Amino acid sequence: MRIIGIDPGYAIVGFGVLDYAGSDFQVVNFGAITTEAHTPFDLRIKTIYDDMCEVLDKYKPDEMGIEKLFFNTNQKTVIDVAQARGVILLSAIERGIKVCEYTPLQVKQAVVGYGRAEKKQVQELTRSMLRLKEVPKPDDTADALALAITHGHSSNYNLKYGDII
Numbered sequence: 001m002r003i004i005g006i007d008p009g010y011a012i013v014g015f016g017v018l019d020y021a022g023s024d025f026q027v028v029n030f031g032a033i034t035t036e037a038h039t040p041f042d043l044r045i046k047t048i049y050d051d052m053c054e055v056l057d058k059y060k061p062d063e064m065g066i067e068k069l070f071f072n073t074n075q076k077t078v079i080d081v082a083q084a085r086g087v088i089l090l091s092a093i094e095r096g097i098k099v100c101e102y103t104p105l106q107v108k109q110a111v112v113g114y115g116r117a118e119k120k121q122v123q124e125l126t127r128s129m130l131r132l133k134e135v136p137k138p139d140d141t142a143d144a145l146a147l148a149i150t151h152g153h154s155s156n157y158n159l160k161y162g163d164i165i
Helices: 041-059 075-094 104-111 119-129 139-161
Strands: 002-007 012-021 024-034 063-067 098-102
Touching: 002 041, 002 139, 012 041, 012 139, 024 041, 024 139, 041 075, 063 075, 063 139, 075 098, 098 104, 098 139, 104 119, 104 139, 119 139
Parallel strands: 002 063, 063 098
Antiparallel strands: 002 012, 012 024
16 A cells, blocks of 8 residues: 655645555655745645645555644644645545544654654654654654554554544
């Protein structure tokens, strides 16, 4: 199964593409979609949509694991990230890609085994599990790979025990 993990944002969208079989992950590619700070917001959203469509068409993932939006103290940021997330979801839905959402707590639990793990621990274990020489940069890319790992572990569990997530 080919999985794409997405860490949504409107300045940086991290993505990580993994092939997953049994309990083994193979890195296909990872990176980030970026938009410039002074670009009008509508053009940033269009860039995210267009670039995400290109990534999905190039790597053809079967499924997507994306970070679930959580409430932030800055309401404008939450609304803007939600809009970016919407076009990311649309690009996946248009291609028939199954989408599953995960909270940061679920990602930490899946990668580290502890829901209160530090971000650096998650990144280091992600690097180790994927046999990478260093933690991918920017952080959003490492987070996207952790989301792909989380989805792989969750989908494997669902195959064995039924879809309970």
